[in-house]
Amino acid sequence: MENTLGDFLRSRRARILPEEVGLPSHGRRRVQGLRREEVAQLAGVSVDYYVRLEQGRGGSASDAVLDAVARVLRLDAVEAAHLRSLVRPSRAPAAGTTGRGRARQQVRPGTRLLLDLMTGVPAFVLGRRMDVLAWNALGDAVNGFSTRTGGGSAAGGGAGGPDGPPNQARHAFLDPAARDHYRQWDAVAAETVSYLRRDAGLHPEDPALSTLVGELSVRSEEFRRLWADHCVREKTHGVKLVRHPLVGDLDFGYETLGVNGSPDQLLVVYTAPVGSPTAQKLALLASWTASGAASEASGVS
The missing domain is CATH 3.30.450.180 (Beta-Lactamase)
Structure with a gap:
């Protein structure tokens, strides 16, 4: 099953070099960019909490936590809003669709x-x-x-x-x-x-x-x-x-x-x-x- 939230967070931390956030870059690293525990440390949350967030189980995450994660991952305003959408997805029917998902968009x-x-x-x-x-x-x-x-x-x-x-x-x-x-x-x-x-x-x-x-x-x-x-x-x-x-x-x-x-x-x-x-x-x-x-x-x- 696709975990869009986890994939998004992993892609964002993969683009940040450890030295860019004041962490040592020496030694063998199995992942590109920041590790999950490093993101958790910098965001001020527990490793377990952040792991659950990447696993798509962070629906109760507060605005403060999401702001901290966005800051660590250097998300811009659009990316930060996207993070919130993924954590708290809308369950309302998509605008411009019928129950069968067919296009029904009208221009005034x-x-x-x-x-x-x-x-x-x-x-x-x-x-x-x-x-x-x-x-x-x-x-x-x-x-x-x-x-x-x-x-x-x-x-x-x-x-x-x-x-x-x-x-x-x-x-x-x-x-x-x-x-x-x-x-x-x-x-x-x-x-x-x-x-x-x-x-x-x-x-x-x-x-x-x-x-x-x-x-x-x-x-x-x-x-x-x-x-x-x-x-x-x-x-x-x-x-x-x-x-x-x-x-x-x-x-x-x-x-x-x-x-x-x-x-x-x-x-x-x-x-x-x-x-x-x-x-x-x-x-x-x-x-x-x-x-x-x-x-x-x-x-x-």
């Missing part, structure tokens, strides 16, 4: 209208499990959401499988075109897995997410390797370097904004400085999109 009409009004930038709504729930015309022209398996329409959904919306994780790891589309595919892959790890910690009882992770693990060696690292990250902002088949290289920044009233949805917006080569190419794509040419010519995904 006002959010769809906002996407349509954002005519100068690519934008889309990301939901649970990295499903793309809606997009605007430029978002489709850059990312080709409507051309993925199952079809779809701008700001209207589409499918990444026979019965679901386009999924960014499935696209990144299972679509060969993704390695050409993302000029920094390795960075995109790592970011994708880290975001899914966080989602899994927040929604441990989500069967649809478990199915997705299982599919990706079976079909992608790269996904299996990254999933085993137990890295967790929020999707906030960054850089996205794209290679478009019609206009060439596009250098985007991106900003991710929460959708008020829809806590499991994020509005992702690609940005480019005014007058930059990317902005000029976006204007060209926008003119083609307005004439209907981009939707026919773009086969990107």
Whole structure:
């Protein structure tokens, strides 16, 4: 049986060298990084208590203990929140699912209208499990959401499988075109897995997410390797370097904004400085999109 909490804690202590926390590093060590007894000592808890925590039997751990363990393991804010989610997992049904775990995520009409009004930038709504729930015309022209398996329409959904919306994780790891589309595919892959790890910690009882992770693990060696690292990250902002088949290289920044009233949805917006080569190419794509040419010519995904 998988012990996600134990695997996460072991992966975090394995990355810390003893000398980094003032412990001697000489002598033969059977484990990489800190030993369990060393973490317990530095956190001020008994070895038995910490061992039980790694075994997934620390459900009664206090905030003070978890804060101490997070400090010793040098967890950032997202990792510390992930630790709490693993220790005290939510048992509520995952948002965006029915009793059978099928996707049922809805984008408000006002959010769809906002996407349509954002005519100068690519934008889309990301939901649970990295499903793309809606997009605007430029978002489709850059990312080709409507051309993925199952079809779809701008700001209207589409499918990444026979019965679901386009999924960014499935696209990144299972679509060969993704390695050409993302000029920094390795960075995109790592970011994708880290975001899914966080989602899994927040929604441990989500069967649809478990199915997705299982599919990706079976079909992608790269996904299996990254999933085993137990890295967790929020999707906030960054850089996205794209290679478009019609206009060439596009250098985007991106900003991710929460959708008020829809806590499991994020509005992702690609940005480019005014007058930059990317902005000029976006204007060209926008003119083609307005004439209907981009939707026919773009086969990107």
